[in-house]
Amino acid sequence: MYQAEAFLLMQEKELIPYLYRTEFRKITAVLCRSLGIEHISIAEDLVGDTFLLAAETWGLKGIPQNPAAWLYTVAKNKAKDLLKRNTLFSQKISPQIQYTTDDKHEIEIDLSAQNIQDSQLQMMFAICYPGIPPEAQIGLSLRILCSFSIDEIADAFLTNKETINKRLYRAKEKLKQDNVQIELPPEKEIDKRTENVLTTLYLLFNEGYYSSNNNAVLRKDLCLEAMRLTHMLTENETTNKPAVNALLALMCFHASRFEARIDSKGELILYEDQDIELWNRELIAQGERYLNKASTGNYLSKYHWEAAIAYWHTTTNNETEKWQKILSLYNQLLMAEYSPIAALNRTYALSKVYGNEDAIIEAEKLKLDNSHLYHCLLGELYSDVDLQKAIEHLQQALKLSRIAADKKVIKNKISKLGKLKNV
């Protein structure tokens, strides 16, 4: 009802893109489920055609009273026509193929809210299939689960349309080949399969949060989509696992700093320099709620540690306790699962607790010379100890960095230290 009223205020020009973003993924998921994984592209085309038809006819005849329902009906009829033709085709050409053999069998395409929700969830499990590479999983998720256009996906990955088209084509072929089912995995596999889904959602979020893309709006969109999909997992009893809540908590805590970490010119503001007033208290509180929900069961995922670390980053009342906790959590995270980023962050936390000189000794053991972040860290740690060395590391970092926003931050730091040195 609300939706229908909101539509009334929109002009056709902005209404169609809006509906595309909210409805494309819903209809596509339902159609994919009806047609089977081998026909993802057909489902996409059908829904795409439906939107084209909307653009043509709404301009002439005016916007229908319930535009979303119009789209559902048209897409549904298109799909039914196709299925009828297919049945005819398969019966005439290859009668031995027994799919949809019953003449009277009318294919039902159920566009109820419940089925839309279920279909999207099942699609999520089908797409986050470990048999296809992670960047293809993210790309396909953006296309099918988030209604992104190929252009937008190409933008997000800083590449061109052809690359994305090829990547998605190969991924769909692989899903077809391996006969991946569009369904929730059986109970005994759910944890393992949910892990795959979470990895993809985590990468999708990071793609937005740490992206090399300068388009702040697009980056925020990627993060919000990752959060929306993770939230969808928490709404279903079967998939509402502690690790899912931990990941969502992590995302909330990070997202709470959206406004504080990027300035009006789109430049990155480091954690230390952020205006705490700009941190989003509501998102922090939400993160706390999800983190509490995550605290059940007897298994800790890496998201639990990361969420706990992110939680402590949102606190401001006791700096000593905060960094001790963060250091301890990084220690535990690393013991469970190594990652270079965690190793660097642990060392930074160590400097906050035990001072820069101790941290430098630990940092130099990490041997991550090829990482610009490693040199950034050493530049930071040396800046109180040895200015010359600090500048050398930052220059090395500048050489290695490929991310424009990071380069800017490094350059600023070098010029700041350069001035200090000349005093």
Added chain:
Amino acid sequence: MIYRSEPMGEIKLTAEGNLEISKEWENWMGGIAAQNRLVSPGMRLGNEGRTVKPGNIITNGPYAEVKEIVGGLSIFRAESIEEALELANNCPILNAGGNVEIRDIIQMNG
């Protein structure tokens, strides 16, 4: 690495002391993990135990005839014994009068 020390008998440590010790261990092990050299943190062994000898002879405790007992063990990744020695350098057991034994691991096939 195998951690050895004298049996501590009844462990009488204040909660705070215990916390301090585990923080030391956690920081040390976290530092090794940060170098991607931790294979398994392994486990700490308690003081309760028996020793079984041929002829159904069972003696009390893991330390009936030795001055030192094994307090735990962990598995690390190192290219050489020398590299492992470096890792062992700051092991907290050295501050508690114990020692670390470094051994290579024989890979079993199959």
